[in-house]
Amino acid sequence: MTSTHNQHLNDTSASQTPTQGQGSCWPDHGGQGAALLDRLGLSSVTPTMDVSASLNPLGPPVWLSDWLARAMSDVRHYPDPEHRDAVAALAASLGIAPPSVVLTNGGAEAIHLVARAYRRTRALIIEPTFGEYARACRLNDIEIECLQLSGDDFRLDVEALSARLAAVDLVFVCRPNNPTGTRLPRSDVEALVAAARRSDTLVVIDEAFVDFADDEAPLTDLVEQGEPLVLLRSLTKFYALAGLRLGYLVASPQRCRALQHHQVAWSVNGLAAAVVPELLADSDFARRTRDWLYSERAYLTAGLRDLGLTVVDSLANFVLFRPPGQASQANGEALLAYLARHGCLARHTHTFSGLDGAWIRVALQRRADNDRLLRWLGDGLESLPEQGDAPSRGEHR
Numbered sequence: 001m002t003s004t005h006n007q008h009l010n011d012t013s014a015s016q017t018p019t020q021g022q023g024s025c026w027p028d029h030g031g032q033g034a035a036l037l038d039r040l041g042l043s044s045v046t047p048t049m050d051v052s053a054s055l056n057p058l059g060p061p062v063w064l065s066d067w068l069a070r071a072m073s074d075v076r077h078y079p080d081p082e083h084r085d086a087v088a089a090l091a092a093s094l095g096i097a098p099p100s101v102v103l104t105n106g107g108a109e110a111i112h113l114v115a116r117a118y119r120r121t122r123a124l125i126i127e128p129t130f131g132e133y134a135r136a137c138r139l140n141d142i143e144i145e146c147l148q149l150s151g152d153d154f155r156l157d158v159e160a161l162s163a164r165l166a167a168v169d170l171v172f173v174c175r176p177n178n179p180t181g182t183r184l185p186r187s188d189v190e191a192l193v194a195a196a197r198r199s200d201t202l203v204v205i206d207e208a209f210v211d212f213a214d215d216e217a218p219l220t221d222l223v224e225q226g227e228p229l230v231l232l233r234s235l236t237k238f239y240a241l242a243g244l245r246l247g248y249l250v251a252s253p254q255r256c257r258a259l260q261h262h263q264v265a266w267s268v269n270g271l272a273a274a275v276v277p278e279l280l281a282d283s284d285f286a287r288r289t290r291d292w293l294y295s296e297r298a299y300l301t302a303g304l305r306d307l308g309l310t311v312v313d314s315l316a317n318f319v320l321f322r323p324p325g326q327a328s329q330a331n332g333e334a335l336l337a338y339l340a341r342h343g344c345l346a347r348h349t350h351t352f353s354g355l356d357g358a359w360i361r362v363a364l365q366r367r368a369d370n371d372r373l374l375r376w377l378g379d380g381l382e383s384l385p386e387q388g389d390a391p392s393r394g395e396h397r
């Protein structure tokens, strides 16, 4: 490719990115360490810990590399376009019929399939939330309306939401929500779906982090009852397979067929599809993950509150917090930069509506790394020039 072509491509992608900072752009997602360091003017720092992408630190399962090595002999073949074995395993794990499941290239592809099927319509997005809903809508000429969560506990006014359904064709609900970790109660989901039925609106519930959430009756029964509902799932986070890419969606068989119509042939690679039954059969990995999660989520949340930070109660494998007081935005940015200078990459919140850099999201790690993170944050807080009206340590416990 000529340098002119390169220049053209670079220019195009830069102009499409909505998150321009003073120098380079704030990266749109976690796990983009080089871009984050570049934006902070810290390109020379060598990262030692990445808490910006919410991946299970116990994964991928230890058997995966041997399994992949053996499976390499199959890479010369096209995968089954229907991914029957993977779909059957997922359907059995959920207790639903296989025609209600579509395997996707990560949860991200599932989001884009819905948006493609709803091209040139109107969507409601509840902010702050995962940025890919808005991006998928923009790419498909879908008009976007927004509803903002309120307060430091990010409450959703379900009545206000239901009242706005008549004006849109679909609504995206992230549950538990990225980046807050909060979850709309099932009773509110039922009320929302009932209102959506009346206004002929599709409810899209992104459950990418559902495997980390405390047990609750799954929403698959609502799909089976024929409600206007699509559930989006990811195996990427729980099994730490961000590079392999695996997700799926659950909907009525008719809706699944309509969504599959927009899917690129073989969008899920053969290795990823073939490993699905093996992953689901590893109950020991799932049990160890839940044991780790319940212990470390409580530990890190308490540790952050001990430091005087304002922390959102999370049902996911990440926690959102901010320095309290009027200087929280400046202090949030200073803390993010302090962590980065020490090689710790946290998730900035400049790309989340209403959070504006004051808040920081961190993914739970194993105990030793959670302790390291708490120490850095403690030291970082002490080094802040302006602590606003931050309470003293321990006051929030």
Ligand SMILES: Cc1ncc(COP(=O)(O)O)c(C=O)c1O
Pocket: 105, 106, 107, 108, 109, 130, 174, 178, 206, 208, 209, 233, 234, 235, 236, 237, 242, 245, 246, 247
């Ligand atoms: C809420 C949510 N949905 C979907 C995704 C995409 O997941 P995947 O990596 O499986 O495409 C993410 C990734 O961060 C996410 O946060």
